[in-house]
Amino acid sequence: MGGPSDHFAGDPYRNADGIRRVVREGLCHRCGACIGLCPVGTFTIRDGYPYPVGECIRCNICVRVCSGLEVDYPALGRLVHGEGYRFGPLTGPTRSVWIAHATDRAIRAGGASGGVATGALAHWLRRGEIRGAIVTAADPNEPARGTGFVARTVEELGRTQQSRYTTAPSFAALAQIRDEDGPFAAVGLPCQIHSLRKRQAMDPRWISRVPIVIGLLCHYNLPWEVVRLTAELFAPPGAHPVRCFSRQKDDRGWPCNTMEIHYSDGSVRRSPFSPAATFNVISRVAPLGRCLFCFDACAEFADFSVGDPWIRGPDGRWKYHSSEGFTLVFIQTEQGERLWRRLLEEGAIEGFQIPFEEFLENGQRDMIVEKKERTALRVRVCRALGRPVPRYPVALPRTSPRQLVRELLFWVTRLNTVSQRWQRLLLRIGFGPLGQWLLRRREQGRERVARRRAQRKAGAAAPRR
Ligand SMILES: Cc1cc2nc3c(=O)[nH]c(=O)nc-3n(C[C@H](O)[C@H](O)[C@H](O)COP(=O)(O)OP(=O)(O)OC[C@H]3O[C@@H](n4cnc5c(N)ncnc54)[C@H](O)[C@@H]3O)c2cc1C
Numbered sequence: 041m042g043g044p045s046d047h048f049a050g051d052p053y054r055n056a057d058g059i060r061r062v063v064r065e066g067l068c069h070r071c072g073a074c075i076g077l078c079p080v081g082t083f084t085i086r087d088g089y090p091y092p093v094g095e096c097i098r099c100n101i102c103v104r105v106c107s108g109l110e111v112d113y114p115a116l117g118r119l120v121h122g123e124g125y126r127f128g129p130l131t132g133p134t135r136s137v138w139i140a141h142a143t144d145r146a147i148r149a150g151g152a153s154g155g156v157a158t159g160a161l162a163h164w165l166r167r168g169e170i171r172g173a174i175v176t177a178a179d180p181n182e183p184a185r186g187t188g189f190v191a192r193t194v195e196e197l198g199r200t201q202q203s204r205y206t207t208a209p210s211f212a213a214l215a216q217i218r219d220e221d222g223p224f225a226a227v228g229l230p231c232q233i234h235s236l237r238k239r240q241a242m243d244p245r246w247i248s249r250v251p252i253v254i255g256l257l258c259h260y261n262l263p264w265e266v267v268r269l270t271a272e273l274f275a276p277p278g279a280h281p282v283r284c285f286s287r288q289k290d291d292r293g294w295p296c297n298t299m300e301i302h303y304s305d306g307s308v309r310r311s312p313f314s315p316a317a318t319f320n321v322i323s324r325v326a327p328l329g330r331c332l333f334c335f336d337a338c339a340e341f342a343d344f345s346v347g348d349p350w351i352r353g354p355d356g357r358w359k360y361h362s363s364e365g366f367t368l369v370f371i372q373t374e375q376g377e378r379l380w381r382r383l384l385e386e387g388a389i390e391g392f393q394i395p396f397e398e399f400l401e402n403g404q405r406d407m408i409v410e411k412k413e414r415t416a417l418r419v420r421v422c423r424a425l426g427r428p429v430p431r432y433p434v435a436l437p438r439t440s441p442r443q444l445v446r447e448l449l450f451w452v453t454r455l456n457t458v459s460q461r462w463q464r465l466l467l468r469i470g471f472g473p474l475g476q477w478l479l480r481r482r483e484q485g486r487e488r489v490a491r492r493r494a495q496r497k498a499g500a501a502a503p504r505r
């Protein structure tokens with residue numbers, strides 16, 4: 041078993057001050073792991089960031105687990121996947137791809153997609169195979185933010201369903217199981233899993249404490265402050281947001297389950313767009329910070345990871361559109377494969393396997409390529425400029441000319457984040473009639489491209505006379 045490189049001696053990032061420096065330099069993605077894994081509870085959460093309030097015994101654990109500062113892919117790969125691991129393939133070492141849903145109808149209906157993440161956890165909890173799960177729920181003190189907790193019953197899991205496209209330092213909840221034996225499961229974003237795996241590489245007790253890890257696919261996350269700004273912008277006069285849902289379902293189901301804000305006067309506002317388009321409008325004005333330097337779209341170090349079935353059919357529309365919902369599942373590890381087979385055999389999950397090419401060609405290829413190639417470009421540029429940048433002790437992927445152009449266009453839109461007045465104006469335009477028209481046209485364009493691609497493929501596959 042390999043460990044992450046320990047080249048922190050003489051490092052400017054040391055102990056609690058090192059974590060403050062990570063935050064100051066914009067490298068913190070707010071996973072919460074340093075808060076949860078500090079053995080003496082030095083940190084509290086302030087505005088979603090770690091903030092030292094107690095004594096520090098200078099063990100440096102917080103800095104060594106911080107995946108905002110460093111992700112040693114080869115070391116984590118050896119730990120999770122064995123010696124054969126190589127950094128580079130788009131989705132990580134994926135064994136198979138599935139379209140699936142929880143068989144429990146309430147869990148499926150409550151899920152962001154098909155309720156697979158919660159369906160699996162509920163099944164293991166009912167059978168006594170785990171003592172609890174580290175999950176994310178709405179923060180009772182700030183509706184635009186998420187918070188972590190340890191769900192120990194199926195009822196508690198109910199509060200955690202749906203994705204929160206907003207910062208949630210949920211791995212701070214690891215502090216609640218620091219003195220327990222486990223086994224626990226954890227659900228997290230790729231960066232949160234990096235931090236947990238780093239701790240597991242340092243101390244195998246954390247492997248037996250949290251032996252099961254479910255990952256979420258992740259493009260970017262939104263700072264909660266921008267979600268709050270959006271919610272306030274559309275508030276009726278005198279009212280304030282009391283609940284923010286990123287993925288509230290209506291009777292059309294997935295993928296129409298979208299952002300919905302509930303206000304103090306009882307009124308409700310719902311985004312006119314799908315969740316992905318809503319996310320894209322808000323992300324235009326959000327300072328995405330550390331997410332811009334993230335390579336991992338598919339949670340390479342999870343046992344299995346879950347996402348939305350954004351896969352187009354031959355007519356260019358979403359092939360797995362369903363009022364009940366489906367989850368896309370990547371099986372990543374050997375253990376993940378065993379767990380998955382059992383979930384199917386024991387009836388907790390139903391699903392069918394799809395070819396990897398179907399996902400890649402008609403699914404989220406662009407997003408994953410962007411995360412690999414454009415992140416590499418950003419890291420190279422920042423290194424050259426001497427700007428703070430996460431440490432990646434790997435050969436960085438090359439960036440194609442196409443991605444270079446797309447990156448330049450992307451940075452033009454980044455100018456939007458310079459002032460709150462700009463942000464407000466652009467949010468109003470984005471969610472107004474002009475934004476709706478532009479997004480409709482973009483969606484129609486994408487459907488056309490997918491249709492043409494399917495027709496070309498069908499033509500190429502037809503037997504020649
Ligand atoms: C920030 C973010 C970005 C995402 N980006 C993509 C993407 O680009 N492509 C894609 O296919 N899928 C993406 N997803 C995953 C997708 O939205 C669903 O979470 C996934 O399909 C699982 O659906 P489900 O119905 O099986 O899960 P459910 O049964 O609804 O369970 C969801 C689980 O996610 C956890 N969770 C919710 N919000 C957070 C959060 N902020 N941080 C950590 N854990 C959380 C909950 O604790 C719960 O365990 C993203 C999710 C998030 C939170």
Ligand code: SF4
Pocket residue numbers: 054055056077078079080081082083095096097098099100101102103
């Ligand atoms: S006690 Fe250890 S983990 Fe906690 S803040 Fe200090 S160095 Fe970090």
Ligand code: SF4
Pocket residue numbers: 059062063067068069070071072073074075089090102105106107108109209235
């Ligand atoms: S990235 Fe995570 S571990 Fe690092 S400082 Fe931020 S919250 Fe702590």
Ligand code: SF4
Pocket residue numbers: 069229230231232258259260261330331332334335336
């Ligand atoms: S993009 Fe990367 S750093 Fe940002 S939330 Fe997703 S996994 Fe974490």
